[in-house]
Amino acid sequence: MNRTVGILTILAACVVVAGCGGQVPPEAAARSYIYRDEGFALNVLPEWEIVETKKATKGQSDAATFVRALPEGAGQAVVSVTVDTASGTGDLEDYLMSNRKLFSEQIVGYDELTAAVVTHASGRQACLVEATFERLKEPGDQSPDGQVRLKRFRQFAMLHRGKQYIITATGPAETLEHWLGEATVMLDSLVVW
Helix, strand or coil, X not given: CHHHHHHHHHHHXXXXXHCCCCXXXXXXXXCXXXXXXXXXXXXXXXXXXEEEEECCCCCCCEEEXXXXXXXXXXXXXXXXXXXXXXXXXXXXXXXXXXXXXXXHHHEECCEEEEEEEEECCCCCEXXXXXXXXXXXXXXXXXXXXXXXXXXXXXXXXXXXXXXXXXXXXXXXXXXXXXXXXXXXXXXXXXXXX
């Protein structure tokens, strides 16, 4: 009986420490930001503020959001990670084509710069999309002076264990030099397990 209690105590301790996502692999444990419940980690640079981490309700994505203030009047850059159930195919080429179609339908001024299946820095296959755009097809995405500012995004999407992990960097296209290099370091540091 004591042995059974001991084993149950060890199992309970493992669940509390490891969470539902299992044990954090060494390459993830070395990252500065770990979201154990959804099985991802990345390095957040000191200039970037952690804004939000939320547990999804039904129909929403788990998210981690990081923001970097830009020079006066230039706005901000955002890196976000979403985790959701992967719908449809597990084939990355099909996934990429579906996302490209979605982007072109939902984003005003969408100008694709890159769209390919690549090997991410983590070693996983991923869809990479880079583009400029004006706004989402919803009102209210204009600057206070009423002018539309061109934005740029770089996004990696990975499929793993029935989920889609999407990490996106977005910011003003006119100030790329202030944020895209740092954001790319963060995007490249993403590890999923």
